Amino acid sequence: MFYRKNIAALGILMLTGMLSGSLWANSEPVPAAAPAAAKSSASTADHSKFKELQKKFGSGPEVTKACLTCHTEASTQVHKSKHWTWEYLNPQSGQRLGKKNVINNFCTAVPSNYEFCTACHAGYGWKDQNFDFTSQENVDCLVCHESTGTYRKLPGLAGHPPYKDMEFPAKSGKIVKAPDLAAVAQSVGKPGRNNCGACHFYGGGGDAVKHGDLDSSLSMPSRYLDVHMDKDGLNFACSTCHKTTGHEVSGSRYAPTASDDAPGSHMRGKAEKNPATCQACHGTTPHKIAKLNSHADKIACQTCHIPEYARGNKPTKMWWDWSTAGKMDENGKPFKLKDSGGHDAYDSKKGDFRYESNVIPEYVWFNGNVHYTLRETKLDPSQIVKINSFEGSADDGRSKIWPVKVFRGKQPYDVGNDQLLVFHTYGNDDSAYWSNFDWDKALDFGMKSIGAEYSGKFGFVQTEMSWPITHMVAPKGDALRCAQCHAPSVGVGRLDNVPGVYLPGRHGNVWLNRIGWTLALLCLIGVLVHGGIRIIAARKGAAK
């Protein structure tokens, strides 16, 4: 991640010769005008000087082979990570999770749509279920480590970047340039915010869509948006908190750490705990005010310190109704409608959407256990189906109140089997929904591709999925104030829907209040009457 960033490396070498080395002998700083000049690196390796990278690369895997000549164990490390396997076996619930297995309520499912979805796979060539997960050269080093910002993997290319300029999206007239792989390879370094962001900011099919607390505004955030990532302040990278060892990135929303009572796990030699929690650096009593520390056993840090999500002027998607997809305009063509903010409100391919900015989270008790409705899980279509549910309660001794984004929508389910369905969205064939708008074909194809039984009858069921809110941490001055939860019972309190918690100021006993104030009032009336009679009696006495 050194300041050089392009194919000028060779030219610079030649220039250096011509200038008799005087420029470099003085170690002049690189002119500030160069966009990447502000970056400096403590790295002892300048990859632009590596012979292995000074050649023309025809494809991503060729670059990876070059990387592996020095970083011999890199691919086998990546092979064990979720970024590669897209699979996670939850040891607590026994459920087999990960992108490969979970059905969500955004684009719903990866199977039968690999070429499209694997634009965000840290690998090359995952185009169907026969992908070779043991291939070392198919690991994509660049997407996480390059720093030019020119390397972009496009949906439909099965994890590859375009190797020649191509129009994307199709028929949009926009051209995505093929990256110069040599320059990209020479730019590598530790992952920056934009590396992680290339996928994690754009989850769910666009900027800010999925998480609500992760979007491209975190690329160069202000202090207000994120006190740790503040570009003019602490300027944290994602990996500053998500400390990574051997390509195993810490922190997980499949098995989150809901309650961390072991502060200091970010210290050297204490890596056995999740180092990505707030407590890992801040401990369990970070406030100067004791009353705030005393809340920390029941309230997650995020609850007060992330008062709203989608705070970076990028609205996040809150609702996706697949059941309305497939409408055509008067010419029989698919169409889109925009909302007042210029975001898609309707798309024939996808249905109805709703976006929101500066969203107040919902709050739940959470102990770290998450249960998923998987494809094989039987569901009750008369109820709202929880794609995942956060386990926790006021009295299990290990739950805290957490902020969550609850993403709601409607999606297809198997009426005959009461199960969620996998469907084929993307592909150049006669079954992909986005090309043909035929649910029967898309569902049939999707379910066949995973070898699962499908009754042939589908309906739409309302679903909701919870996302823990943990990024976009506000400066302390913007944290929640006491009254936002405790204010008197008129109006809205943040924790009104959280069961099992007594909030002074909000939950006083109604009958006690009635009896208490009546007693006080009776006492007052009693002494006033008593006093009044005394005054009258005194006057009469004086008059005598």
Place this chain on the structure above:
Amino acid sequence: MSEKIYAFKIFERIWHWSQAFLIISLLLTGFEVHGSYKLFGYESAVDLHTTMAWTLVGLWVFAIFWHITTGEWKQYIPTMQKVDAMIKYYAFGIFSHTPHPFRATQLKKHNPLQRLAYLGVMLFIGPLIWFTGWFYIFYDKWTAWGWDQYLSLEWVAFFHTVAAFMMLAFLIVHVYLTTAGHTPTSHIKAMITGWEEVD
């Protein structure tokens, strides 16, 4: 010429008035924290309430020490003697200038109703409010100390509020009865100067 006794020593008077200030402030802030109205703002109310609560605890430590070492605690030994007379006096006699049935002395400066009321405040309302208040303050330690299996914040808050209402009722009646001495101001003067007119 009326007779005077030295009823309240300097410590008692300081104790009384700082306690009066603290209790009124604690009621004001406490009922705001309880959600009854908005006055100082929730955060300030909590801060003030907590600080003044600890201050009052400190004051009570001194007061208990003083009462034990001076033997003044005996002033609060309850008696049923003349209680009926006192009630009769407040209900009827006071309106017709009937002489007060109790004559204060330095050894017996409280009338029997006062003794009972103050003893009730100190032995019932006081402990109830202190213990529920401490449970409140140390809420976050319940789990660590193993108290969470016996306590619920809802009930702690309930009894804390019960005690607060009782204190409020006491305060109203107590303030009024300060005017029911030998003259309407003799009790109040006594608590300021220490000297009480008794006849």
